Amino acid sequence: MTFASRLAAVTFAAxxxxxxxxxxxxxxxxxxxxxxxxxxxxxxxxRQAGPETFGPDELVSAGHKxxxxxxxxxxxxxxxxVSQWGLPNGYVLxxxxxxxxxxxxxxxxxxxxxxxxxDLRVYWQGPSVGFDWGGDGARTMTLVYNxxxxxxxxxxxxxxxxxxxxxxGFGMTALTANNIVLVPIRSGIxxxxxxxxxxxxxxPRATWxxx
Numbered sequence: 001m002t003f004a005s006r007l008a009a010v011t012f013a014a015x016x017x018x019x020x021x022x023x024x025x026x027x028x029x030x031x032x033x034x035x036x037x038x039x040x041x042x043x044x045x046x047r048q049a050g051p052e053t054f055g056p057d058e059l060v061s062a063g064h065k066x067x068x069x070x071x072x073x074x075x076x077x078x079x080x081x082v083s084q085w086g087l088p089n090g091y092v093l094x095x096x097x098x099x100x101x102x103x104x105x106x107x108x109x110x111x112x113x114x115x116x117x118x119d120l121r122v123y124w125q126g127p128s129v130g131f132d133w134g135g136d137g138a139r140t141m142t143l144v145y146n147x148x149x150x151x152x153x154x155x156x157x158x159x160x161x162x163x164x165x166x167x168x169g170f171g172m173t174a175l176t177a178n179n180i181v182l183v184p185i186r187s188g189i190x191x192x193x194x195x196x197x198x199x200x201x202x203x204p205r206a207t208w209x210x211x
Contacts, residue, residue: 052115053087062113063141066093067187073168074141074185080165081143081172081183088183090114090144090153092122096186097138106198108140109206112153120150125207126200138186145181156201157182175200 054062056078063074081088094110105127112120147153157175163183165172175182182200 052089054089054091054115055087056082059088059091059141059143062091062093063185066141067139073170076167077165077170077172077185078143080167081185085143085145085174085181085183088143088145090117090147090150092140092142092144092153094122094140094142095138096124096140106200107208110140110142112144112150114147114150117150120153121204122153122202123204123206124200124202125209126156127198141185143183143185145183146179148180151204152178152180153182153202154204156199158199 056075059078059082060075063078067074090112092110092112094108096106096108105125107123107125109121109123112122114120144153155177157177157180160174160176160181163172163174170185170187172183172185175184184200
């Protein structure tokens with residue numbers, strides 16, 4: 001199934017997800033895992049690009065080529081990420097679609113790029129809950145920190161509270177799992193970042209199951 005067709009079905013799937021939640025008989029059971037603080041401590045942030053890490057100029061250049069004319073403000077968002085988490089040793093470029101009616105779903109696909117460990121095709125999906133509605137599609141650049149091996153990205157990442165940041169038409173947030181930090185940077189949907197919480201699950205193949 002093509003990405004376009006998957007995106008077209010996202011909003012419908014989100015509505016179905018909300019309907020199931022609304023009819024649940026045991027509301028005391030949380031449908032999603034609770035957010036947890038990072039399992040740090042993390043290594044000190046790196047400021048200079050090395051053989052395994054990407055410098056700010058490399059990230060901004062890749063982002064400008066990927067986002068095109070809508071890349072205004074990207075440098076500021078990347079600078080904020082670098083000041084908080086240092087330099088990533090990988091990044092993901094891809095597309096995603098999401099839909100929500102109180103409860104939402106997000107699906108995406110892209111490629112993980114590294115300097116010396118090769119590139120890897122990845123897919124991600126996950127639920128969200130909060131004061132949110134509507135549907136959208138966007139290009140996404142995700143900075144990847146502390147990745148020990150490319151296939152270590154295939155796991156579930158939980159959002160970090162208080163990590164949302166919005167500037168110049170771009171929104172940034174952060175997720176973590178097993179000392180790995182992902183920082184998705186999305187264009188045009190920054191206003192939705194502070195309105196929902198959830199997680200993303202990265203997989204080697206596309207799947208409709210967000211859990």
